Amino acid sequence: xxxxxxxxxxxxxxxxxxxxxxxxxxxxxxxxxxxxxxxxxxxxxxxxxxxxxxxxxxxxxxxxxxxxxxxxxxxxxxxxxxxxxxxxxxxxxxxxxxxxxxxxxxxxxxxxxxxxx
Amino acid sequence: xxxxxxxxxxxxxxxxxxxxxxxxxxxxxxxxxxxxxxxxxxxxxxxxxxxxxxxxxxxxxxxxxxxxxxxxxxxxxxxxxxxxxxxxxxxxxxxxxxxxxxxxxxxx
Numbered sequence: 378x379x380x381x382x383x384x385x386x387x388x389x390x391x392x393x394x395x396x397x398x399x400x401x402x403x404x405x406x407x408x409x410x411x412x413x414x415x416x417x418x419x420x421x422x423x424x425x426x427x428x429x430x431x432x433x434x435x436x437x438x439x440x441x442x443x444x445x446x447x448x449x450x451x452x453x454x455x456x457x458x459x460x461x462x463x464x465x466x467x468x469x470x471x472x473x474x475x476x477x478x479x480x481x482x483x484x485x486x487x488x489x490x491x492x493x494x
Numbered sequence: 495x496x497x498x499x500x501x502x503x504x505x506x507x508x509x510x511x512x513x514x515x516x517x518x519x520x521x522x523x524x525x526x527x528x529x530x531x532x533x534x535x536x537x538x539x540x541x542x543x544x545x546x547x548x549x550x551x552x553x554x555x556x557x558x559x560x561x562x563x564x565x566x567x568x569x570x571x572x573x574x575x576x577x578x579x580x581x582x583x584x585x586x587x588x589x590x591x592x593x594x595x596x597x598x599x600x601x602x
Binding site (some may be wrong): 381410412418419420421422427432433468470482483484485486487488490 | 527529533534535536537539542582583584588589590591592593595
């Protein structure tokens with residue numbers, strides 16, 4: 378079964394530092410997403426990416442956040458100057474549009490737990 | 495913004511019992527999805543619903559997409575210990591909007 382791979386699984390960083398979270402989406406997927414889940418809360422949409430550009434972003438995704446697809450396989454989320462409240466699980470997801478249960482649903486990675494101290 | 499109201503927040507049931515949870519929204523969605531999340535893992539898709547009124551099963555799971563496209567339910571029949579986890583509904587238009595989750599605990 379194809380997987381979305383995220384690295385690292387855990388990241389501890391000091392407040393104010395930059396972090397880059399990495400994702401390798403499923404190879405034939407076209408839509409890429411980052412979601413965030415603060416401990417004990419629901420999963421929240423951050424940004425969607427299609428055709429090498431951001432297609433939608435939430436209010437959470439402010440100027441300190443950026444995404445890139447630097448090559449054909451990686452999809453990264455950069456947080457420029459981390460704050461304590463950025464501590465959360467960050468999930469990457471990818472999707473291939475199409476009919477049918479197996480093809481339409483999003484596939485989520487296992488997440489990166491970011492702790493800002 | 496788009497909000498989903500998921501209930502109940504948590505359930506503690508006996509093994510073998512049936513479980514029902516639901517989501518409602520003031521917004522219309524094109525697709526409803528149900529996910530299960532185990533601790534430290536990402537959400538895993540259980541069932542996807544594409545058409546209003548659609549009733550879909552996946553093993554012991556049954557889900558329906560409400561006629562108004564503003565609600566959905568998930569039923570789990572004959573629960574077993576490995577059903578433990580957090581279940582999220584999600585509605586989709588361009589992006590996924592998640593409910594707050596239902597924590598399911600099963601007593602064996």
